[in-house]
Amino acid sequence: MSQEIGVIGSPDFTTGFRLAGVRKFANVPADEKDERLDEAVSEMLEDEEIGIVVMHDDDLDHLSRDVRQDVETSVEPVLVTLGGGTGSGGLRDQIKRAIGIDLMDED
Template sequence: MSQEIAVIGSPDFTTGFRLAGVRKFENVPDDEKDERLDEAVQTVARDEGVGIVVMHADDLDHLSRDPRRVVETSVEPTFVTLGGDAGSSGLREQIKRAIGIDLMEED
């Protein structure tokens, strides 16, 4: 079972996670996102030791179709996007997709 957390994004975005102990990361400078972000997503998605991948929600705009589909549909690893327009409903949908139930469901 995959247990590590990985983070993908600009060095500014990944630094806080690295200081918190995240050891797997892909730094993609802002001026290289259109060229390198797809490859970073594919590399981390293939890593069997990674269970959760954290990205900034705005970075989804820089992904081509196939890597974006991986981010949006992958269960293991589960991609979690933070910031941007994703908001709490976006995180709620990501959690629901990852575990298969809606924890916030009202009766």
């Protein structure tokens, strides 16, 4: 089971995670997202040590169709997005996809 957390995003986004002890990160400045974000995400998805990848919700718009599909279908590592308009439903869906069951199911 993969134990590491990976973070992808602007240096401002990754700094807090790095200060908290996250060792795997990819800094992608805002002006280079269209060129470098796909590569950074693909590398994190292929890293067998990483179980969770964290990135900002707005950065999903900068991914190519193929990489975005890889992200949406990846079970391990699971991609968790923060910020933007994800809301509790988005996080709930991410958790459900990661573990395979809905912990908040009221039925």
